[in-house]
Amino acid sequence: EIVLTQSPGTLSLSPGERATLSCRASQSISSSYLAWYQQKPGQAPRLLIHGASSRATGVPDRFSGSGSGTDFTLTISRLEPEDFAVYYCQQETFGQGTKVEIK
Amino acid sequence: EVQLVESGGGLIQPGGSLGLSCAASGFPFSSYAMSWVRQAPGKGLEWVSTISGSGGSTYYTNSVKGRFTISRDNSKNTLYLQMNSLRAEDSAVYYCAKRRLRLGELSLDFWGQGTLVTVSS
Numbered sequence: 001e002i003v004l005t006q007s008p009g010t011l012s013l014s015p016g017e018r019a020t021l022s023c024r025a026s027q028s029i030s031s032s033y034l035a036w037y038q039q040k041p042g043q044a045p046r047l048l049i050h051g052a053s054s055r056a057t058g059v060p061d062r063f064s065g066s067g068s069g070t071d072f073t074l075t076i077s078r079l080e081p082e083d084f085a086v087y088y089c090q091q092e093t094f095g096q097g098t099k100v101e102i103k
Numbered sequence: 104e105v106q107l108v109e110s111g112g113g114l115i116q117p118g119g120s121l122g123l124s125c126a127a128s129g130f131p132f133s134s135y136a137m138s139w140v141r142q143a144p145g146k147g148l149e150w151v152s153t154i155s156g157s158g159g160s161t162y163y164t165n166s167v168k169g170r171f172t173i174s175r176d177n178s179k180n181t182l183y184l185q186m187n188s189l190r191a192e193d194s195a196v197y198y199c200a201k202r203r204l205r206l207g208e209l210s211l212d213f214w215g216q217g218t219l220v221t222v223s224s
Contacts, residue, residue, distance in 0.1 A: 001165065032208055033209045035208075035209065044215065045140075045148060047210055047212045050203055050212075056203075056210075056212060090148075090150075090209070090210070090211075092150055094140075094149065097147040097148070
């Protein structure tokens with residue numbers, strides 16, 4: 001079973017700053033299989049990125065995904081107030097999540 | 104509009120059984136694999152199980168193998184999760200979710216609102 005490890009566990013940033021979230025797989029995976037989700041308290045997860053780098057429908061272009069093999073990155077270019085949430089990477093299993101909190 | 108509505112959650116004693124349902128609408132249900140994902144209180148997301156569009160292939164995380172059974176009724180556009188021998192660690196919100204593509208990807212583009220399962224005496 002592939003294990004996804006996300007870092008950091010928590011990211012403390014201010015609105016307008018850039019956020020860089022990492023997801024490392026325990027073995028090489030196809031980029032087609034890597035997705036990123038956003039989850040806010042009390043809500044179901046929302047698909048942000050599929051195929052490692054393709055934005056889902058309606059996702060703002062400040063969100064971007066990159067990477068291949070075992071190392072993948074989600075970047076939020078300029079944080080908006082609504083972006084403070086928990087982010088998960090997923091292949092079939094999920095990473096443990098990165099919380100992006102207001103500094 | 105795609106809709107996924109889970110039901111069947113509740114309070115159950117350890118060792119008991121519970122069945123969850125997910126009613127789907129707004130897309131050709133039989134064409135898409137479906138998954139159950141759970142989230143324990145204050146914890147992260149955990150993939151539980153996936154079933155192919157036809158129902159012929161099923162997959163489970165190790166911790167539920169032999170205890171949980173995923174199934175679907177394509178004539179009723181409904182996904183199921185039968186949970187037996189429940190443990191305290193199975194307590195979670197259970198989400199059903201739809202695969203984005205029919206083949207070639209594992210991402211989940213639509214999610215239900217979740218149903219809470221609490222295993223406690």
